[in-house]
Amino acid sequence: MPSALQLLWLVPALPLAGFLANGVLALRRPRAKHAVSIIGVGVLLAALALAIVIVLAFLREGTPGPLVFPYWEWMPVGELHVTVALQLDQLSAVMLLVVTGVSSLIHVFSVGYMGEDPGYARYFAYLNLFVFFMLVLVLGASFPVMFVGWEGVGLCSYLLIGFWFNERINADAGKKAFLVNRIGDVGFLVAMLMIFAHTGSLDFQPLFAQAPKLFTPGGPAVTAITLLLFLGCTGKSAQIPLYTWLPDAMQGPTPVSALIHAATMVTAGVYLVARCNVLYALAPVASAVVAGIGALTAFFAATIALKQWDIKRVLAYSTVSQLGYMFLGVGSGAYAAGIFHLVTHAFFKALLFLGAGSVIHALHHAYHATHSREDAQDMRNMGGLARHLPWTSTLMWVATLAIAGIPPFAGFFSKDQILSAAFSLGDVHPLWYVYWLLGLLTALLTAFYMTRLMLYTFHGPNRTGERESAHLREAPWVMTGPLVVLAALSLAGGALNVPALLRGREWLEHWLEPVTAVAARLRPGIEVPHGTEWALVIAAVAAAGLGIIAAVRLLRPEELVPARLAPAERGFARVLWKKWYVDEIYDFLFVRPLIWLSREVLWRTIDLGLIDGAGVNGAARLSRALGWIGSRLQTGQLGFYVVLFVGGVLAVLWTAVR
Amino acid sequence: MSLTQLVFWTFSALAVVGAAMCITRRSPVASALWLVQTLFSLAALFVVLDAQFIAVLQVLVYAGAIMVLFLFVIMLLNLGRAGPSDLKGPAGLAVATLLGGLLFFQLLRGATPSAAGTRGGNVMAQLQEEQGIVGAVARPLFSQYLIPFEITSVLLLAAIVGAVVLAKRKL
């Protein structure tokens, strides 16, 4: 085996080392920003370079099967042997490149964006730690190792959402993300235990090789396992019903939103489903649920995004919606298409978030310069920024066209493949036509709300303020540089997997074939005639075009007023603006009863009454009562003691002498 | 009834009578003197039981030293006359009789000599014939039991010091 592959452990180890170094710096020398930048970005660039070298070596090797590198035994308990092992196969190679690549760019961007923050070193320490856990997640060779990464990224997400924890709203958002994710993680854990109970192994390679023999296709066991795994995915990847944490997670710094809550961590669920493709192929019902939840989430989140004013919240709901697309893809058995959309989405959504970050940065500086207390994220305070931020504006238009699905941008190819995969299953069950239709409507809505975002932000009159607009400036090159790279990737990313219909080579599809081969055998894809396929492509593009045109024709950026003067929304717009009141419904259905249960039953009754009252104080009272009785016996009268003493001796003699 | 048995029973009776009188006399001095009778009777019993050396010690240490000490203290504290509440009332008497009686029966039940107790014959008489009355006790005392013997001296020293410290008005 060539030596480069042996260095796989170094890829996650580098960010871990960066975390340790930056963590020490954060505690000892928080002002050493140069050192922090060099370490924080350096380890990521080194990891990226190493990842490229390793993937190239893997390509040269040409082995179809996964390469597993066991390092040490972690939990040898009876029949359970959990080894800390990393695994490199086609799927994790893709994820490896995406994670290290996008992370590197966002680290570079952060140097500019977070440059003036007092928590600079802490920020980079968390960010490095996140990359470490994310790499463990995608490289782990067994469920427990993956779960370490899974929980680790959740922890980093929590830490970074609440990065500015002096404000209560940020800390609350972090807590919400953490708690909602816990619900999903229970599903993951139970699924893991069930897998072990049924197969006796938690390592990916033997498990997936044996799975078709061990599970009856469509049986209750595999369906339960896959549905529970998907419950974990809905938590981590923000799908219905557990998506509510992601929009709130926008309280974190914008590069964090780009990295964790758009490009990498939230796609972990998609990765998990793609990784377990054999199991999902064995459970058609679970797959249909995955696709259905995905399609529904995509549509539902897109409707909410229509009426949001916070630029990051629009992008957050857009992320939820696009993740729904990915689940629609993997649920339809088009694992390559799902992963493909994951990759392209990582590019254009990271670009959108970083662009938004650049806008927020500019507005924040402008308001800072004039000591104004306006909201730097509200689109009603923007407008006409294309004049001040030409680079950001142009690059974000590229991303908008990509996410809308206009050819030849990356999003067109990936979205189209997902939609045609869903449509092709319509022959199996008409339900899939509904999914396809939802997907198509979502494409329209996506184009609409993204155009709306661009129009309100960059075009029309400026609403920032007379004095402030003089201070609006393009961000420095450390911030625009990553944007340019991401824009190039958003533009050309589609080349990874050009469909055969357009005389493409379907490179990613073929590349992932070794991973999905078993699933493809179990659940062969349905060929759609060329004519239908063309019709589907045209429908998708038409929907996107319609969305953009409708937005341009219907929206009037010049009629908007700044946020502080704006009237409240009314009617259906208010329902959308209030996010269909889902948070309020959850609050009423789950949060309040839970708080009531905790406060009244668990705290007042059980904790204070039973444990403190009967248990702790009861024990004290009991011993005091016994002590009181005992002290009554201590009369101080020797005669009495002697009587007791002789009585005791008699008792002893009675039993001792036979 | 042989002479030995006669002597034994006579002195047993004296000892028991002495003890009974000791616990029932109101006056502490009378109690002490009845106790002296019991101790002397016990010394006689020791002689009958082939423990002549112990008998001598009994007379010297108990009847001589310890009882004199008791009498000294009684007289020192001027307790010669009987106090009003020295003996407990009928209830106390009932309890004492009941518990003492029960204890007696328990002890008697346990004190029935088994075969093991008399198996070896009269070992002491044999030893005394071989080594002499004092030698039979002295030899093991100064060889096998030397360390306890020496520690006893420390105990006595500690008792002397303790008694002085406790009894003296001012140090």
Next chain:
Amino acid sequence: MLLGPSLAVSAVLFALGVAGVLLRRNAIVIFMCVELMLNAVNLTFVALAQSLGVAGQIFVFFVMAVAAAEAAVGLAIILAIYRHKQTVDLQNINLLKG
């Protein structure tokens, strides 16, 4: 060989000693009753030593030494208590009261 009768006499003496402790209130007399109990035990030792070997007699020797020490210290304590409370009646001494 008078083992059985000796043990019986010893039991009588011991029970009388216990009864005395239960019956009396005067500290010195109670102390004397304790000595009586010790002597009852000594009689047992000596009686058993007759057939089981000289160890019993040596034990009696040590018991006497301890009794002597105990008498000295005990009487000193009684003296000290008397000085403190002007009585040796145990009814009036209840320092152990809880």
